[in-house]
Amino acid sequence: MDALARAGSLSTPLRDGDMLAAIDLGSNSFHMVVAAYTLGQLRIVDRLREPVRMAVGLDARGGLDRAVRDRALACLARFGQRIRDIPPQRVRALATNTVRLMAAPQSFLVPAETALGHGIEVISGREEARLIYLGVAHAQPPKPGSLRLVIDIGGGSTECIIGRGFQTIERESLQVGCIATTRRFFGDGRLSPKKWREAVIEVGAEFQQFANAYRALGWSEAIGASGTNKEIGGICAAMGLTKGAVTAAALPRVRDRLLEAGRIDAIDLPGLSAERRSTIAGGVLVLEAAFDALGLERMAVSKAAMREGVLYDMLGRGSGHDPREASILALTQRYGIDEGQAARVEGTAMRLFEQAAPAWKLDPDDLLMLAWGARLHELGLAIAHSQYQVHGAYVIEHSDIAGFSRQEQQFLAALVRTHRRKIPKSAFDALPDRLLPSARRTAALLRIAALLHRSRDSEEIPRLDLLVDGPRMVLGLDRRWLHNRPLLRADLEGEPPQIAALGVQLEIATT
Structure with a gap:
């Protein structure tokens, strides 16, 4: 089973009767649309709208008026009550222009996520445009x-x-x-x-x-x-x-x-x-x-808008037609990434993920991020070999990548930034607290996978066992195979102090 198929086997496809919800935290109104997935189609079962007027409360310095903030949180709490029985993977809440302009968006997003009971993603203007078009195209x-x-x-x-x-x-x-x-x-x-x-x-x-x-x-x-x-x-x-x-x-x-x-x-x-x-x-x-x-x-x-586009985007994600896949492919082609090396690293990263996921409570979204991080980890080589992980992370974080929210791009950028060399303390600063544990642990898996394939050898790794227990990670390798690779052996011996910056205690075991 290749890496892509392995990723699909751990995903959660839509089933008949599943409920989905899309929440649009607009600058004027907050909207929520709830739909049922029936016979391969979406059937709208509920709509809620409240004129929160977030943009009215935003001052020139990017601060949000307390009264407007309280109004927004109260609205999200009411939305949260309506969708409390819908699984998190079937809910997408997207924030747009007003939150993009906030000086300290996390000061609003943290209580907002608590009120809603779900994570909230911030999207770029161009991603907002894509979703608007998708909603209109399906409606008309x-x-x-x-x-x-x-x-x-x-x-x-x-x-x-x-x-x-x-x-x-x-x-x-x-x-x-x-x-x-x-x-x-x-x-x-x-x-x-x-x-x-x-x-x-x-x-x-x-x-x-x-x-x-x-x-x-x-x-x-x-x-x-x-x-x-x-x-x-x-x-x-x-x-x-x-x-x-x-x-x-x-x-x-x-x-x-x-x-x-x-x-x-x-x-x-x-x-x-x-x-x-x-x-x-x-x-x-x-x-x-x-x-x-x-x-x-x-x-x-049109009667449709971004929220309908979000629902249809979720439908694509849940039925094997994730638009983000096309964006990742476009990036690999645009930056001339070595697809063979990317596939080797991705395959090993998937093997590690399967063994670590249950104990670390990693989910299918983390799996996708790891797979995409592996495909893009050498993107920065198109700019310069020196510090290419820095260049690659910058491109990923600051590009308009169709299908991705800002947090998803920041997650990917953090994986690419930390897959080699010294891990800066600020590598994960852009991510909300709810994503930090999975981001750090996923980064550790990518880092090990990239290190194991540093020689760009196409030979399969004969033994790859991973045991995780809290922060402790024991990597099991074949002794003879490792002995014949002195450079890799030296890299692995020097890795525990480096990877510790991710909150991981790495041990190497050979038999």
């Missing part, structure tokens, strides 16, 4: 072979995506959401045509960074996702301008009607909910800038 299947533009205006950011089928081609995320833009340009509550024109030019400059490339690629239809676009579409319908879409002709009339109010608190648009009155100006402004920059004439509105 695209025409075969045609390109589609999806625009999602959130509370703190706006995502623009071009895709074909269920795959994204271009993804961009801008710091111009409905809350952020309203606060930025109309913080005093006053509206005026002059201020609006200046703001549209400024926001439009953000879209101009990629507008030419998008327009050159083209699309056959444009779709708006999430609450702000749905609200604007509803206003257009209520004003008798469209049947629910947003058009280049209707949008200026919505804007002019909005500006007639003169003040945010006096806005009275047909079809506008009281909840969105305080932020609709920023949403309309961002959409007008997008229409101008991208040359849009019409945008339909």
Whole structure:
């Protein structure tokens, strides 16, 4: 059984009747969608939404207002009650722009995870864009072979995506959401045509960074996702301008009607909910800038958004079509990684994992991280041989890798950073406390696997026994095999003081 098959044998595939939950900690609202896996399909059984308005509570220094923080934690506690019987591996909670901008995100995430009862992952803007597109594509299947533009205006950011089928081609995320833009340009509550024109030019400059490339690629239809676009579409319908879409002709009339109010608190648009009155100006402004920059004439509105995309991403992960696999393959090809050496290290790492997992309580997610860490451990060689583990870790942590959350990338980066040489004390600082035990122990397994294959010898290791008991790790090897490899023997003799930095006490036994 090869390493990939071994990884699959330890995974937990979806079974008929399994429940899944996706939680979206957005900058405006928190959403939760609960679905049942039935006959290979997802059936939505519950939806919850609360207007937490996290972005309103974020100050210029990245601090979160206590009242907003308490509101967010109370919401997550209620969500947690609803999903307390769903296994952790069937729940994904994702935090977006507001948490990305926090100066000390762990000060919010730790109590937030306690309130929810599940881990919370922070994702990049481009990963958010991928998941938004996935949700829209499943809700409104695209025409075969045609390109589609999806625009999602959130509370703190706006995502623009071009895709074909269920795959994204271009993804961009801008710091111009409905809350952020309203606060930025109309913080005093006053509206005026002059201020609006200046703001549209400024926001439009953000879209101009990629507008030419998008327009050159083209699309056959444009779709708006999430609450702000749905609200604007509803206003257009209520004003008798469209049947629910947003058009280049209707949008200026919505804007002019909005500006007639003169003040945010006096806005009275047909079809506008009281909840969105305080932020609709920023949403309309961002959409007008997008229409101008991208040359849009019409945008339909989707009921789906990121949370639905998260559910379908989980469906892929649970049915053997994990999108992260494609990303790992792309990285190995882009950086010219020696696939033979990576496979040798991965295979040995999997053998060690199988023996250590029960005692160390490592799970299938740890197995995947170990396998991917093995495939990428030499990525930094494409940059320089000296300190290549440092270069590789930096690339993994700071790249936009489709399918991965920030914590997953930080986990992988820590494995790559610590697989050789001295282990820095700061190697795991970016990880939340809940991931530290498995990250350190998984790193120890990768470190041993990489060391055993330092010579790049393709000969299989005849004996590879591993006994773990708490921090103690006893590695059993064939005495004659090891005797014929003096360099490896010297490396193993010098390894216990090094690996101790991972909280592991290594012993070598030969027979």
